[in-house]
Amino acid sequence: MDSMKRFVADFGLPRIIITLYLFALFFAAPFVGVNLPASISDTMIRIGMNGIMVLALVPMIQSGCGLNFGLSLGVIAGLLGATISIEMGYVGAWGFVAAILISQAFGAVFGYGYGKLLNRVKGGEMMIATYVGFSSVMIMSIAWLILPFKDPTMIWGYGGTGLRTTISVEGFWRHILDDFLVIQIGENFKFPTGAILVFAAMSFLIWVFFHLKIGTAITAVGSNPTYARASGINIDRMRFVSVMMSTMLGALGIIVFQQSFGFIQLYEGPLYMAFPAVAAILIGGAGVNKATLTNVFIGAALYQGILTMTPSIFNAVLKVDMSDVIRIIVSNGMILYALTRKTKVAK
């Protein structure tokens, strides 16, 4: 009984309820006519799509900069990488690699400015980050219209200038990771080996980073900045490094997302990237200044699982197509829940 209680206390009752709910959804699937293998496959694909963006939050949380609501900045770097790669005419693997390289360059530049900014607003990082996210998206909304892109697959059909709101990456690098070493079982189940492998590789790199001297210092800064300062750590530099990492990982994350999703979403698209990632890591049990890779994995799996399963089950039960309404209610409800429980770190 005691070990049971401890488990509940460690894992968190809400997280247990969410997990049970997810299992209930999987269990109910066959009875309401939802294809279970397809659902599991969808969930895996979505984890692969979103995982790196959840991972991108870890460095800033660890350094005490809080939840990176300005992840949109990294996403914009990724969009620039993707569109410029297409403009330059690269296709296939080379196009994908070029997109990543260009996006990392932009991510470094944006992260530099963002990091300097956040070091000036200690204590109010999350608020400022939210506004950095909003304003950068709005500035880029103008930029997408006036930047001199020429590739006909990307610009508006009329007028001949300005990028479209959604750009298909089909014919460039659609599903390039999802289909790499893909494991196809039956008609409906597909395991996106490439995307999951990249997610795992990035997670491993983050794990290594936080076992290095510098990663240890960043963790201490997040845990108690005064202690870190008294131990001779340059707090601002550690925070700056973490913001750079977070932004660059965000840029990589959105490109992995796009290859799976099949489209580049410009204009207000990046606005809707930070919140789901934040919700996922919080549901995974992270706190505002402490996050582990376990938090990332559990969070991504729970959040994406519920987001995939809830609409399909409810649609099947209600016999009305409400999937988008339900998806929005569920995702925002989970963000709301996650933000209210951001204090205690679960194991």
Add this chain to the structure above:
Amino acid sequence: MDSAEPILSLKGIGKSFYGNRVLADVSFDVGAGEIIGLVGENGAGKSTLMKILFGMPVISETGGFEGSIFFNGKEARFKTPFDALDAGIGMVHQEFSLIPGFTTTENILLNRESLNSSVLVDIFGPRISTLDRATMESRAKSAIDKLGVTLDPNMLIKEMPVGHKQFTEIARELCRENVKLIVLDEPTAVLTESEAEVLLSTLRLLASEGIAIIFISHRLREVVELCDRVVVLRDGHKIEDFPAKGSSTKQIASLMVGRSMEAQAKIDAASAARSTQSESDARETILSIENLWVDMPGETVRNVNLSVKKGEIFGIGGLAGQGKLGIPNGIMGLSPAGGSVILNGTPVPLNAPRAALERNMAFVSEDRRGVGLLLDEGIDWNIAFTAMQVQNKFLKPILGGLFLWRSDAAMSNLAEEYIKLLEIKCTGPGQRAGNLSGGNQQKVCLAKAFALRPDVLFVSEPTRGIDIGAKHLVLDTLKKYNSEYGTTIVMVSSELEELRSVCDRIAIVYEGRIEGILPHTAPIEDFGILMAGADRDEAPVALVGGN
């Protein structure tokens, strides 16, 4: 009222917080129109006694108190400060409890304003009545007049000089109709000498009108000058209760800091045992501090000049708020500082914690939870982190030294070693520092400093808030470390006895500068005088530095 019958009488007051006794069997009387000076070192129990008298909720929350209080002839057991106010006890706090944006009058009469009545008030009740400003002003004026000072009733508090604020507070207490006793907690601490003079004459005036006053102060000269009787508290006991007339500051100081004879003998014996070690004056200077100023909130020091000899344990004492804590925090780069600090002949850059650590100095902060520990991390991290970051210990180079990999095993071993050495009670090296008791947390902080193998170790308030057993262990460890490794230790503490039992020489800080440096064998009265700021006219005792 007959002066033979005391207005306030405390009988056998005792109090302990969580088994930690802070007051025992304190009894004294205060007669009408009498001024009592209440003196004692920090932690002697003065404020606890006043909290009990004033019915502060913290007392009943922690299990009430022993003994009884008779106020005005009746047994009084105030449940809240409001009861005490109603009974006629006023309290002037050390920190101003005034509203800066309100005028003198408004502050004096807060929540006791004179009101206009009108038809609306009859219908809707007193909440919507308007203020009768004219009456209020005259009421405030009469309270101010009682003080014998001039205050503008319409001046905003935030525009006032500090002295006027203090008078406003006293006026507020006086303005209650039935006030019979006023308690003043360090009222002169923030005042200039001339303002203090005015305040003292005001208090005499009030006493002549039959109001009893309890005056708490560290400025012993004022106590001797003002009070009728002096009550000395030490370690929660009432030591003496004697007429102020004819006593000297020196006498009071020695009563404040003095210890029982056998304790004294024990310390003297311990000192004698160490005297061989401390006699070698010929030792070289390891650290010299010149014209150091440190801007640490509440602990500012200006113009500190000191030199510490290699291998000695150097003590820095003084009352709270006089600036002793500023010295180590400034040298270690944690608070803004200026001046020159020279270690082994080369200057140490100030305002740079890393540079100080790289020069092989270490610091155990007085703020254990705020500065000293990573509360959310394990003991191993807490102990090893600083040494890892500054000296690259507990790291393994990988890929030919391109990266430095944290060795969790080495950290864990180190933690195990110190857990055994310092008897840290815990479940293992991985236990979160936040879950340890105060004493064990302090041991972790010491271990962190020891892991750096410093040449000079600053220890700030090493025994604050820890139990007796842990205290001994911490002090013994410091002594052992000093003799085994020859580490120079600079120990800052509010507890004079502790300094005298551990240190070779002790500097006393008063009002931001070094008032004097004494050997640990010096008589305790001399320390007391330095701590209370001495009468400057008297011959200074081994005065070094200063202005």
